[in-house]
Amino acid sequence: xxxxxxxxxxxxxxxxxxxxxxxxxxxxxxxxxxxxxxxxxxxxxxxxxxxxxxxxxxxxxxxxxxxxxxxxxxxxxxxxxxxxxxxxxxxxxxxxxxxxxxxxxxxxxxxxxxxxxxxxxxxxxxxxxxxxxxxxxxxxxxxxxxxxxxxxxxxxxxxxxxxxxxxxxxxxxxxxxxxxxxxxxxxxxxxxxxxxxxxxxxxxxxxxxxxxxxxxxxxxxxxxxxxxxxxxxxxxxxxxxxxxxxxxxxxxxxxxxxxxxxxxxxxxxxxxxxxxxxxxxxxxxxxxxxxxxxxxxxxxxxxxxxxxxxxxxxxxxxxxxxxxxxxxxxxxxxxxxxxxxxxxxxxxxxxxxxxxxxxxxxxxxxxxxxxxxxxxxxxxxxxxxxxxxxxxxxxxxxxxxxxxxxxxxxxxxxx
Amino acid sequence: xxxxxxxxxxxxxxxxxxxxxxxxxxxxxxxxxxxxxxxxxxxxxxxxxxxxxxxxxxxxxxxxxxxxxxxxxxxxxxxxxxxxxxxxxxxxxxxxxxxxxxxxxxxxxxxxxxxxxxxxxxxxxxxxxxxxxxxxxxxxxxxxxxxxxxxxxxxxxxxxxxxxxxxxxxxxxxxxxxxxxxxxxxxxxxxxxxxxxxxxxxxxxxxxxxxxxxxxxxxxxxxxxxxxxxxxxxxxxxxxxxxxxxxxxxxxxxxxxxxxxxxxxxxxxxxxxxxxxxxxxxxxxxxxx
Amino acid sequence: xxxxxxxxxxxxxxxxxxxxxxxxxxxxxxxxxxxxxxxxxxxxxxxxxxxxxxxxxxxxxxxxxxxxxxxxxxxxxxxxxxxxxxxxxxxxxxxxxxxxxxxxxxxxxxxxxxxxxxxxxxxxxxxxxxxxxxxxxxxxxxxxxxxxxxxxxxxxxxxxxxxxxxxxxxxxxxxxxxxxxxxxxxxxxxxxxxxxxxxxxxxxxxxxxxxxxxxxxxxxxxxxxxxxxxxxxxxxxxxxxxxxxxxxxxxxxxxxxxxxxxxxxxxxxxxxxxxxxxxxxxxxxxx
Numbered sequence: 008x009x010x011x012x013x014x015x016x017x018x019x020x021x022x023x024x025x026x027x028x029x030x031x032x033x034x035x036x037x038x039x040x041x042x043x044x045x046x047x048x049x050x051x052x053x054x055x056x057x058x059x060x061x062x063x064x065x066x067x068x069x070x071x072x073x074x075x076x077x078x079x080x081x082x083x084x085x086x087x088x089x090x091x092x093x094x095x096x097x098x099x100x101x102x103x104x105x106x107x108x109x110x111x112x113x114x115x116x117x118x119x120x121x122x123x124x125x126x127x128x129x130x131x132x133x134x135x136x137x138x139x140x141x142x143x144x145x146x147x148x149x150x151x152x153x154x155x156x157x158x159x160x161x162x163x164x165x166x167x168x169x170x171x172x173x174x175x176x177x178x179x180x181x182x183x184x185x186x187x188x189x190x191x192x193x194x195x196x197x198x199x200x201x202x203x204x205x206x207x208x209x210x211x212x213x214x215x216x217x218x219x220x221x222x223x224x225x226x227x228x229x230x231x232x233x234x235x236x237x238x239x240x241x242x243x244x245x246x247x248x249x250x251x252x253x254x255x256x257x258x259x260x261x262x263x264x265x266x267x268x269x270x271x272x273x274x275x276x277x278x279x280x281x282x283x284x285x286x287x288x289x290x291x292x293x294x295x296x297x298x299x300x301x302x303x304x305x306x307x308x309x310x311x312x313x314x315x316x317x318x319x320x321x322x323x324x325x326x327x328x329x330x331x332x333x334x335x336x337x338x339x340x341x342x343x344x345x346x347x348x349x350x351x352x353x354x355x356x357x358x359x360x361x362x363x364x365x366x367x368x369x370x371x372x373x374x375x376x377x378x379x380x381x382x383x384x385x386x387x388x389x390x391x392x393x394x395x396x397x398x399x400x401x402x403x404x405x406x407x408x409x410x411x412x413x414x415x416x417x418x419x420x421x422x
Numbered sequence: 423x424x425x426x427x428x429x430x431x432x433x434x435x436x437x438x439x440x441x442x443x444x445x446x447x448x449x450x451x452x453x454x455x456x457x458x459x460x461x462x463x464x465x466x467x468x469x470x471x472x473x474x475x476x477x478x479x480x481x482x483x484x485x486x487x488x489x490x491x492x493x494x495x496x497x498x499x500x501x502x503x504x505x506x507x508x509x510x511x512x513x514x515x516x517x518x519x520x521x522x523x524x525x526x527x528x529x530x531x532x533x534x535x536x537x538x539x540x541x542x543x544x545x546x547x548x549x550x551x552x553x554x555x556x557x558x559x560x561x562x563x564x565x566x567x568x569x570x571x572x573x574x575x576x577x578x579x580x581x582x583x584x585x586x587x588x589x590x591x592x593x594x595x596x597x598x599x600x601x602x603x604x605x606x607x608x609x610x611x612x613x614x615x616x617x618x619x620x621x622x623x624x625x626x627x628x629x630x631x632x633x634x635x636x637x638x639x640x641x642x643x644x645x646x647x648x649x650x651x652x653x654x655x656x657x658x659x660x661x662x663x664x665x666x667x668x669x670x671x672x673x674x675x676x677x678x679x680x681x682x683x684x685x686x687x688x689x690x691x692x693x694x695x696x697x698x699x700x701x702x703x704x705x706x707x708x709x710x711x
Numbered sequence: 712x713x714x715x716x717x718x719x720x721x722x723x724x725x726x727x728x729x730x731x732x733x734x735x736x737x738x739x740x741x742x743x744x745x746x747x748x749x750x751x752x753x754x755x756x757x758x759x760x761x762x763x764x765x766x767x768x769x770x771x772x773x774x775x776x777x778x779x780x781x782x783x784x785x786x787x788x789x790x791x792x793x794x795x796x797x798x799x800x801x802x803x804x805x806x807x808x809x810x811x812x813x814x815x816x817x818x819x820x821x822x823x824x825x826x827x828x829x830x831x832x833x834x835x836x837x838x839x840x841x842x843x844x845x846x847x848x849x850x851x852x853x854x855x856x857x858x859x860x861x862x863x864x865x866x867x868x869x870x871x872x873x874x875x876x877x878x879x880x881x882x883x884x885x886x887x888x889x890x891x892x893x894x895x896x897x898x899x900x901x902x903x904x905x906x907x908x909x910x911x912x913x914x915x916x917x918x919x920x921x922x923x924x925x926x927x928x929x930x931x932x933x934x935x936x937x938x939x940x941x942x943x944x945x946x947x948x949x950x951x952x953x954x955x956x957x958x959x960x961x962x963x964x965x966x967x968x969x970x971x972x973x974x975x976x977x978x979x980x981x982x983x984x985x986x987x988x989x990x991x992x993x994x995x996x997x998x
Contacts, residue, residue: 073948445833523728690837
């Protein structure tokens with residue numbers, strides 16, 4: 008602990024030095040790695056602490072910058088540092104198209120040589136590398152963990168009341184819906200906000216078109232998939248769902264929507280892995296009050312969380328150590344236990360993860376995963392898809408055919 | 423060799439000239455130049471014509487932000503002038519405790535927009551602020567949910583902005599009132615003209631140049647308004663209270679779209695130029711009457 | 712001021728003044744009252760209630776313990792950042808501006824008007840038009856997000872108005888002052904140092920108040936040019952409350968931190984009211 012007096016002294020001294028004309032920033036010591044992240048609340052902070060300790064254990068110094076205002080503040084700082092010619096060693100976030108954009112502008116480091124030489128990424132699912140690799144295979148970011156997007160959370164008492172079993176696909180669910188309604192239960196809880204609608208839609212889509220078409224559609228912008236029956240079906244299902252949702256769905260926050268499951272007023276809710284922790288926090292018991300399964304099909308949609316690695320323009324053993332740490336299976340396990348996610352390396356120990364997480368990691372080992380659709384399209388296209396879904400959801404006069412062709416146009420026109 | 427003092431005087435200006443030319447003029451030209459490139463996070467020197475401007479005009483958020491500039495600006499300047507003038511005239515009536523009142527009206531000017539925004543965000547918060555208080559008094563149906571309504575959140579900016587700046591308007595207008603020749607009042611008494619008519623027909627036209635000064639000052643605040651929006655509404659709900667200054671900073675430093683941000687900045691610059699033309703017309707009009 | 716207004720008019724006048732005074736006074740008053748409460752009371756009790764057991768605990772927490780991101784050492788560090796940035800920026804600006812003002816006002820320089828014009832036009836351009844190129848310029852010098860960067864931008868954006876204030880003051884000084892100095896063989900800086908500077912105290916106070924409040928209250932420039940290690944108080948206070956709103960809200964600590972940020976310019980205003988008023992209006996009157 009540095010005393011306040013020393014702090015003042017240090018700053019005044021720094022001020023004097025700079026006043027004296029030595030106005031150039033002191034270059035960081037070679038072993039430092041500067042990391043921008045925004046994990047500052049309880050369990051998140053504990054999760055990142057495991058990473059910090061492991062970096063320090065390798066002999067490098069962990070220097071973290073944590074903008075208190077979250078994602079947007081971190082992003083602004085990251086951009087400013089890059090534009091200012093002084094990039095940080097690593098930047099936390101959901102990794103995806105942005106890393107490729109920056110890589111193509113020559114601002115990201117190609118991690119592939121180091122990762123291949125030390126055999127660090129052989130067990131990371133290929134799709135998680137594809138979404139942050141250039142066409143000629145340069146790798147710009149490293150996945151640390153996966154956040155599952157397409158869980159179906161269900162209320163066990165609600166299904167018992169209607170005398171049904173939780174469905175295994177969307178067709179089955181649509182048949183169950185009238186029975187649930189008759190039993191006085193809202194078949195599906197929905198919060199009509201753009202990001203929640205996107206999750207619901209791409210979860211249905213993943214169930215309907217499966218793994219390889221999902222990748223062809225979003226990553227390779229394949230026209231035959233975009234205009235095919237699968238996309239069309241996804242909008243037909245969404246239209247039926249929009250007719251059975253409760254009146255309060257407009258602009259409802261996700262945790263309020265989840266409350267309908269906790270209160271057994273609704274049967275299912277499609278939402279990401281973070282909902283599990285929230286249900287537990289609401290005092291609900293897994294296996295008695297609620298359960299989880301995949302929202303149709305057998306393909307898990309997972310958001311890759313990790314770090315973008317900027318090009319520092321010099322060798323940095325600190326950055327190297329950081330990369331090794333992030334791809335260390337033991338570190339990944341420790342991080343994911345705290346954060347409620349699953350490790351990006353399929354050979355990491357998952358025995359201590361939650362039951363729901365273990366379900367997903369088993370799927371990953373079998374190669375049944377795709378990346379979050381959001382990470383494969385530009386922010387611009389994400390916004391347009393959100394607008395489209397919101398409009399389709401609230402305006403019953405828009406036909407599924409029209410919505411499907413609008414959707415295809417947006418995806419195919421994305422750069 | 424000994425330089426002549428006048429040469430030294432010229433040389434003494436060199437640091438400032440360099441700072442100004444580089445800091446202001448090179449920067450401005452650079453920004454205008456960037457608005458014609460497809461620059462993302464770093465500048466690229468590729469000509470993109472008016473692509474960025476076209477994209478800007480297709481961006482709904484920009485239209486909202488630019489419209490807000492006029493909604494917020496009009497209401498903020500209007501209320502500042504009306505309240506400022508009212509207070510200045512009131513204080514001009516030889517009231518007791520004038521300096522006490524002045525101190526209270528003016529102190530918000532000393533505060534940052536950050537502090538202003540934080541205080542008002544808290545007061546206007548439906549669950550902790552005024553709404554809760556009034557409901558606690560027994561008016562259960564009282565609602566003051568300005569902050570959470572996309573249509574009305576802009577008024578919170580106006581309220582907080584006026585609270586911050588009306589005192590400044592008052593001081594400037596009061597100084598203007600004090601400098602008016604006291605003989606006009608004696609003349610008015612002789613002719614039995616009511617005071618309000620004197621203010622409306624005689625004093626106000628004489629104050630015109632001072633009013634224009636206030637317009638310029640408040641106008642600059644409007645164009646620059648960033649801090650208050652960031653703290654009070656964050657531009658929300660959605661982007662309903664976005665303003666150009668925030669749109670620009672967000673696109674430079676968050677969206678990593680330097681080309682688009684530069685185009686927006688150039689349009690803001692043109693707006694300021696237009697504002698200046700308007701003010702000089704107003705000045706001339708004031709001089710003519 | 713001699714027509715005798717009716718009693719009703721008089722009553723209306725004071726009613727208007729008192730109501731408006733309440734509108735201006737109440738927000739800060741409530742912020743202050745809340746800062747004196749403890750955390751539970753600030754959350755549960757009505758905002759207009761007086762604190763049950765007023766104390767300055769929230770101020771202590773805000774100063775030394777409040778969490779900004781993962782770091783929980785209060786805003787004191789950022790307070791000193793703001794102090795250093797303000798002191799450096801103000802002293803450099805005042806020195807430069809007074810030399811400029813002196814040179815422009817009393818030496819009848821060729822193109823002096825042009826220099827002043829260049830300065831003043833720049834002052835009306837919104838910062839947003841210039842920030843990105845400035846970031847790139849600092850990047851070229853390897854100075855982005857350093858103390859130098861933040862001080863230089865404050866000096867840059869403060870110079871026009873301060874130069875104008877000094878120039879307007881010096882224009883009013885008798886030209887004989889310089890002539891006398893010249894006769895004695897004094898150079899430009901000697902006249903500035905020994906004749907002009909000692910006469911400039913009043914105008915320097917006015918200019919200083921403008922500079923100090925301007926730099927202290929700045930948010931945008933601090934956000935972009937200061938970086939995490941020189942982050943000024945305004946920036947951290949803005950995010951301090953953002954943090955609290957996501958976790959358990961500690962209104963009393965937020966309010967205390969807000970007040971601590973507001974205190975220096977507020978004291979300056981209360982102590983030097985007359986100069987302050989001259990400061991805020993002197994730029995405007997010529998503007």
